[in-house]
Amino acid sequence: MADQRIEPILAERASAAASVVPASVAVAVPEARRPTRLGQLLEREHILAGALLAPTLVILTLFIAYPFVLGIWLAVSDKVVGRPGNFVGLQNFWVNVNDTIFLRAFQNTFVYTFIATALKLALGMGAALLLNHHFRFKRIVRAGMLLPWIVPTVLSTLAWQWMFDATFSVFNWTLMNVGLISKRILWLGDGTMAMGCLILVNVWRGMPFFAITLLAGLQTVNPDLHEAAEIDGANAWQRFWRVTLPLIKPIMMVVVLFSMIATFADFQLIYVLTRGGPYSSTHVFGTYAYEIAMRAAQLGQGASISLSLFPFLLAVIVFQLWYIRRSD
Amino acid sequence: MAAPRYGSPLKRAVTFYIPLVLMVGLTLFPFYWMVITSIRPDVELYNVKANPFFTLYPTLQHFHDLFELTMFARWAWNTLFIAVVSTAISLFCGLLAGYALARLQFRWASPLGTMIFITYLVPPTLLFIPLGDVVKTFGIGDTPWAVILTYPTFLIPFCTWLLMGYFKTIPREIEECARIDGASRIQAMIRISFPLAVPGILSAGIFAFTLSWNEFLYALVFLSSPQQKTIPIGVFTELVRGDVFYWGPLMAGALLGSIPVALVYSFFVEHYVTALTGAVKG
Numbered sequence: 193m194a195d196q197r198i199e200p201i202l203a204e205r206a207s208a209a210a211s212v213v214p215a216s217v218a219v220a221v222p223e224a225r226r227p228t229r230l231g232q233l234l235e236r237e238h239i240l241a242g243a244l245l246a247p248t249l250v251i252l253t254l255f256i257a258y259p260f261v262l263g264i265w266l267a268v269s270d271k272v273v274g275r276p277g278n279f280v281g282l283q284n285f286w287v288n289v290n291d292t293i294f295l296r297a298f299q300n301t302f303v304y305t306f307i308a309t310a311l312k313l314a315l316g317m318g319a320a321l322l323l324n325h326h327f328r329f330k331r332i333v334r335a336g337m338l339l340p341w342i343v344p345t346v347l348s349t350l351a352w353q354w355m356f357d358a359t360f361s362v363f364n365w366t367l368m369n370v371g372l373i374s375k376r377i378l379w380l381g382d383g384t385m386a387m388g389c390l391i392l393v394n395v396w397r398g399m400p401f402f403a404i405t406l407l408a409g410l411q412t413v414n415p416d417l418h419e420a421a422e423i424d425g426a427n428a429w430q431r432f433w434r435v436t437l438p439l440i441k442p443i444m445m446v447v448v449l450f451s452m453i454a455t456f457a458d459f460q461l462i463y464v465l466t467r468g469g470p471y472s473s474t475h476v477f478g479t480y481a482y483e484i485a486m487r488a489a490q491l492g493q494g495a496s497i498s499l500s501l502f503p504f505l506l507a508v509i510v511f512q513l514w515y516i517r518r519s520d
Numbered sequence: 521m522a523a524p525r526y527g528s529p530l531k532r533a534v535t536f537y538i539p540l541v542l543m544v545g546l547t548l549f550p551f552y553w554m555v556i557t558s559i560r561p562d563v564e565l566y567n568v569k570a571n572p573f574f575t576l577y578p579t580l581q582h583f584h585d586l587f588e589l590t591m592f593a594r595w596a597w598n599t600l601f602i603a604v605v606s607t608a609i610s611l612f613c614g615l616l617a618g619y620a621l622a623r624l625q626f627r628w629a630s631p632l633g634t635m636i637f638i639t640y641l642v643p644p645t646l647l648f649i650p651l652g653d654v655v656k657t658f659g660i661g662d663t664p665w666a667v668i669l670t671y672p673t674f675l676i677p678f679c680t681w682l683l684m685g686y687f688k689t690i691p692r693e694i695e696e697c698a699r700i701d702g703a704s705r706i707q708a709m710i711r712i713s714f715p716l717a718v719p720g721i722l723s724a725g726i727f728a729f730t731l732s733w734n735e736f737l738y739a740l741v742f743l744s745s746p747q748q749k750t751i752p753i754g755v756f757t758e759l760v761r762g763d764v765f766y767w768g769p770l771m772a773g774a775l776l777g778s779i780p781v782a783l784v785y786s787f788f789v790e791h792y793v794t795a796l797t798g799a800v801k802g
């Protein structure tokens with residue numbers, strides 16, 4: 193960076209020169225005006241930075257930082273809709289740890305997150321390896337693959353709900369006509385089955401994200417390394433584990449962490465498919481917090497449930513920051 | 521990575537074509553299901569004997585019902601308006617902030633960058649309850665502004681992050697040339713760097729547009745009257761009455777609500793993929 197004090201002088205000289213020299217330079221030469229007071233202020237980088245960051249900081253303070261603090265206050269109050277709350281200490285959290293539905297939601301959140309993320313990673317990696325081949329219509333296939341990820345989750349989940357319908361399920365129709373089952377399966381009928389369906393839909397929706405980002409990682413792997421390993425006698429499996437995987441591990445880790453956060457805090461897919469049912473057996477933190485805060489109008493209790501997400505979220509974020517720093 | 525070589529066509533079929541076709545089929549089947557359900561007449565939809573995979577009597581009745589019985593057209597307009605305005609706000613803020621964090625030297629650059637990255641990871645689930653209160657306090661509850669102003673909370677960090685990465689790939693020297701030629705700091709930024717960042721802006725914009733088109737939780741909590749709803753909320757709340765699901769119009773609505781994002785996406789696949797991979801790489 194040039195010394196900022198002499199830049200205006202340089203600028204004036206340059207503009208004087210620019211008026212004589214014919215415009216044969218590739219870079220457009222903006223006309224130089226007499227620097228105004230404001231203009232001079234904005235020449236100083238930290239002031240310009242402040243001005244550029246101001247709109248972002250205002251919005252994020254008003255709609256993230258402030259609600260976050262307010263959320264902590266709500267979680268330690270007995271606020272219900274239409275009445276100011278009083279400070280009640282950790283009572284809401286005490287209620288939560290003695291609430292079987294909350295404990296079930298807690299367990300579900302972890303089961304849902306870990307199983308779905310593991311499946312998305314495995315299938316996404318498989319899909320990425322397939323898409324890394326050369327074949328006709330590759331671009332169309334790749335574009336089509338991402339559809340589950342880009343259409344509104346609520347709308348595609350409704351299509352799944354119709355496929356899982358108790359009476360008219362297409363899966364039941366097919367299985368019965370093939371002769372594999374004689375009685376209808378109630379896909380969303382009990383907690384375990386319903387959780388399986390939720391994980392299935394989540395994997396269907398999230399797998400393309402893994403596939404496309406991992407594919408981008410695969411494309412950066414130098415083919416020479418593979419050839420070298422092949423000459424040294426490594427088979428395809430060994431080449432994947434020993435050459436490809438270590439090279440794409442950084443991007444893989446970041447994708448997994450992103451996906452874990454999103455899955456952990458999922459709301460819409462579960463709320464649409466099961467609404468936490470049957471008998472509150474498939475609630476996760478998000479849906480249970482909504483149930484208590486919005487439907488039962490107990491804002492304080494609800495806020496304490498959604499705040500319970502925070503420690504795990506924080507752990508993943510801290511780990512992610514640490515990992516990014518380390519690999520930089 | 522080199523494309524693996526195959527010994528025989530049979531082996532290539534087993535290890536490549538069959539898995540590929542299965543994968544594509546399973547990925548796209550639910551969309552086929554939306555389409556076929558939306559054109560099958562009710563007598564077929566609710567007949568357990570009828571083959572559900574196709575129909576000989578396609579009908580547009582469900583689409584007709586969707587527009588006649590619900591405010592679908594209104595929801596579509598709301599969704600578009602909200603997505604466009606919140607994307608524009610987020611791009612504006614993200615462009616300025618991304619530039620500042622990537623290019624300018626000031627004391628708080630690094631902690632601010634980290635802070636914005638953290639807000640990028642904060643999920644709506646954590647904040648929707650207190651945010652509902654904030655929205656009410658500002659008197660914008662049940663108006664489009666309730667979501668237009670809250671969607672940027674996850675869109676701005678994303679745009680900032682993506683554009684910051686993009687600005688870092690543009691050589692600093694181009695701007696310095698302009699400075700020597702007499703451009704002020706701001707002129708160099710607006711006339712030199714911003715035009716060069718157009719592909720990045722486009723990527724961030726497409727991604728932000730699809731995110732706000734698809735958003736569910738904030739819209740569900742902050743918008744309550746039928747004429748204010750967006751498509752995802754409207755279809756979900758107004759076509760399900762208690763335990764009764766109007767599957768024909770539901771799938772017609774799901775289809776029509778998916779097509780605009782799918783279209784936008786299909787025109788800008790490459791930009792979208794850049795945003796997607798850039799979003800995780802930074």
